[in-house]
Amino acid sequence: MSDHKMSESAKKTVNWEKYTALSSMLIAVCALVISIWQSYSIQQHNKLSLRPYLEAEFNTSLEGYWELYINNQGMGPAQVTSLKYKVDGKLYQNRNEFLIALGEDPECYSTGNIGRFYKIADRQIAFRTLNASCYKPLEQMEASLSRMQIVLEYQSLYGESYRLVIGDQDAAG
Numbered sequence: 001m002s003d004h005k006m007s008e009s010a011k012k013t014v015n016w017e018k019y020t021a022l023s024s025m026l027i028a029v030c031a032l033v034i035s036i037w038q039s040y041s042i043q044q045h046n047k048l049s050l051r052p053y054l055e056a057e058f059n060t061s062l063e064g065y066w067e068l069y070i071n072n073q074g075m076g077p078a079q080v081t082s083l084k085y086k087v088d089g090k091l092y093q094n095r096n097e098f099l100i101a102l103g104e105d106p107e108c109y110s111t112g113n114i115g116r117f118y119k120i121a122d123r124q125i126a127f128r129t130l131n132a133s134c135y136k137p138l139e140q141m142e143a144s145l146s147r148m149q150i151v152l153e154y155q156s157l158y159g160e161s162y163r164l165v166i167g168d169q170d171a172a173g
Contacts, residue, residue: 046158047156047158047160049075049076050074050075050076050077050156050157050158051074051075051076051156051160052072052074052075052076052077052078052117052154052156052162053072053073053074053162054070054071054072054073054074054078054117054152054154054162054164055070055071055073055164056068056069056070056071056126056150056164056166057069057070057071057123058145060138060141060142060145062138063132063135064129064135064136064137064138064141065128065129065132065134065135066127066128066129066141066145067125067127067128067129068125068126068127068128068150068166069123069124069125069126070114070117070123070124070126070152070164071121071122071123072117072119072120072121072122072123073121074120075120076156076157077116077117077118077119077156077157078116078117078154078155078156078162079115079116079154079155080114080115080116080117080152080153080154081153081154081155081161082151082152082153083114083150083151083152083153084150084151084152085097085098085148085149085150086098086148086149086150086151086167087101087102087147087148087149088101088147095111095127098148102144102147102148103144104134104144105134107130108129108130108131108133108134109127109128109129109130109134110125110127110128110130111125111126111127111128112124112125112126114126114152117154126150145167146167146168147168148167148168149165149166149167149168150165150166150167151163151164151165151166152164152165152166
């Protein structure tokens with residue numbers, strides 16, 4: 001009878017090592033999944049937090065000068081990937097051709113470097129009338145500006161693409 005009791009007690013013995021190992025592995029897998037999800041969430045947050053936002057600022061005066069600034073109003077840097085100039089819908093390859101098509105003398109304008117915006121509230125000049133001999137009456141200046149379009153394409157730190165369109169989209173084609 002003692003052999004019979006011993007075999008029954010051996011059958012009822014629970015092997016806790018298997019359950020401990022299995023539960024430890026399950027906890028480790030859950031921790032790994034949560035860690036991956038958290039890493040993805042942080043990356044998405046950083047993408048939103050470091051998004052650049054470029055906008056144009058036109059300044060004109062009654063005296064006849066104008067200036068165009070590009071401002072980074074976003075929280076991250078912007079890398080300009082493409083800059084296109086259009087007058088009356090026709091594409092021009094560079095700034096001087098663009099100004100000549102507008103009826104302007106390229107020597108009348110200073111320009112800045114708008115290739116990269118490094119920080120928040122970075123403000124860079126795109127065009128500025130240099131001196132009074134280049135000024136035009138307000139009506140003539142507004143007519144010229146209504147014919148133009150500048151398309152600036154840029155990327156965020158994470159490679160997301162954006163576009164800034166400056167000028168009248170309908171008139172510029």
